[in-house]
Amino acid sequence: MKLWGGRFRKEENKLMEEFNKSFDYDKVLYKKDIEGSIAHVYMQVKCNLLTKEEGLSITNGLIDLHQDIDNKKLLLEGSYEDIHSFIEINLIKRIGEVGKKLHTARSRNDQVATDMRLFAKESTIEIIDLIKNFKTTLKEVAYKNCVIMPGYTHLQRAQVVTFKHHLMAYYSMFDRDEKRLANALEILDECPLGCGALAGTTHNINREHPKEKLGFSRVVENYIDGVSDRDYLLELMSDFSIIMMHLSRLSEELILWSSQEFKFIEMDDLYTTGSSIMPQKKNPDGAELIRGKTGRVYGNLFGLFTVMKGLPLAYNKDMQEDKEGFFDSVNTIQMCVSIMERMIATLKVNEENMKKAINNGFLNATEVADYLVKEGVTFRDAHEIVGNIVIFCEDNNKAIEDLELDELFKFSDVFKKDIYDFIDYENILNKGSKKNLL
Ligand code: ARG
Numbered sequence: 001m002k003l004w005g006g007r008f009r010k011e012e013n014k015l016m017e018e019f020n021k022s023f024d025y026d027k028v029l030y031k032k033d034i035e036g037s038i039a040h041v042y043m044q045v046k047c048n049l050l051t052k053e054e055g056l057s058i059t060n061g062l063i064d065l066h067q068d069i070d071n072k073k074l075l076l077e078g079s080y081e082d083i084h085s086f087i088e089i090n091l092i093k094r095i096g097e098v099g100k101k102l103h104t105a106r107s108r109n110d111q112v113a114t115d116m117r118l119f120a121k122e123s124t125i126e127i128i129d130l131i132k133n134f135k136t137t138l139k140e141v142a143y144k145n146c147v148i149m150p151g152y153t154h155l156q157r158a159q160v161v162t163f164k165h166h167l168m169a170y171y172s173m174f175d176r177d178e179k180r181l182a183n184a185l186e187i188l189d190e191c192p193l194g195c196g197a198l199a200g201t202t203h204n205i206n207r208e209h210p211k212e213k214l215g216f217s218r219v220v221e222n223y224i225d226g227v228s229d230r231d232y233l234l235e236l237m238s239d240f241s242i243i244m245m246h247l248s249r250l251s252e253e254l255i256l257w258s259s260q261e262f263k264f265i266e267m268d269d270l271y272t273t274g275s276s277i278m279p280q281k282k283n284p285d286g287a288e289l290i291r292g293k294t295g296r297v298y299g300n301l302f303g304l305f306t307v308m309k310g311l312p313l314a315y316n317k318d319m320q321e322d323k324e325g326f327f328d329s330v331n332t333i334q335m336c337v338s339i340m341e342r343m344i345a346t347l348k349v350n351e352e353n354m355k356k357a358i359n360n361g362f363l364n365a366t367e368v369a370d371y372l373v374k375e376g377v378t379f380r381d382a383h384e385i386v387g388n389i390v391i392f393c394e395d396n397n398k399a400i401e402d403l404e405l406d407e408l409f410k411f412s413d414v415f416k417k418d419i420y421d422f423i424d425y426e427n428i429l430n431k432g433s434k435k436n437l438l
Helices: 014-020 023-046 052-070 083-101 108-144 163-188 208-214 223-228 231-257 285-308 317-346 351-358 365-374 379-396 405-409 432-437
Strands: 148-153 156-162
Touching: 023 052, 023 083, 023 108, 023 208, 023 317, 052 083, 083 108, 108 163, 108 208, 108 223, 108 231, 108 317, 148 163, 148 351, 156 163, 156 351, 163 231, 163 432, 231 285, 231 317, 285 317, 365 379
Parallel strands: none
Antiparallel strands: 148 156
8 A cells, every 4th residue: 555656557566565665663653653744734724725624634533543553443554665654544544535635745755754853852852761760770879889899990900999989980971871862852853844855845834833733943944954864863873872882881890790700799680590501600691681782772873874874865765774773772772771770779789899809909009109209209219119019019918008017118218107097998088089989
């Protein structure tokens, strides 16, 4: 069933018909397609393209269709080319001739552009809400666990930090993600209805009407751009990719921290799975899947970049390929943020093991150097002195704080008894800008 055919002498080849179809995946746009059509009819009546009665009959027909699809009285199936054909053909079937007036002053090109923007707006708002909720959880868990732990650079123990500060690093990342999405929403907030196929229409339409009805802030400036712009999908998918990169880094840490080698955290049974052969295993599959799914979100972004790169203006059918990847990315992001939020909310921090890990690795070496500087040694000399102390400790299997004062004295005569307090891990965090870690 098609919306076109008048100029064709032959039936479309079956394989071609299958190939051309997008209905299997663009059916998820049905709400947005109907919303866009109702706004279009509103404009048609206001601009005298339809009588009030005609407008009412089409609008009611569209509302009925919406309800019947929601209630599964009308199934989104059959051999339709796309969701637009499905809606229009079923409308005409139900309300008769007047339904054929719906498409006056509109093209599927501005129609699909409107549907996609509406869908993108709605799903982005949902994602922003999920991120907000995730940020709240991150903060709660962070503030509940102001526990000291080793901080790493190069995955080597570096300096003492707190689990709170570490987790709040992710809070900052997701805070930026939220802002990026809000910014993308602001940019995409334009209504393409009225652009027509690419060049507007000879009818006296008013683009402000559908813009207002659909809740867009502006109408698109240029018709050709309006039907062929997919930047907003690329921008959102770029933002999604950054979110996935953040989630993937956090996943990697959860996987490491829950390993027997680290044992810093325990992940809840709810979000871990077992092995079919090794009875002892508790695998962090949730985190691994998030790390793995990052690949498809990057892939969808690059898929669309590649679709768009050589397209002449304006609409080309290539652009139908924008949908599956975008829908998949939206679903993936929504799932991943939700699962990560639950994993963080339910994890248990192993305070003892985090503390134990601090005792190995000379995490107070920088503070020993700071002490020497405080006593008048230059930082470069202090660095060298502490380096030598570390070698000595390594050879003797000791921590710096285990050394006696006379042992320390061999390296520098400015050491005094107060060195031990100065380099005590808990005390370190009460000094200078480190107070922010608490
Ligand atoms: N299914 C099409 C798409 O997603 C709708 C627009 C069709 N426009 C056209 N000129 N054939 O892009």
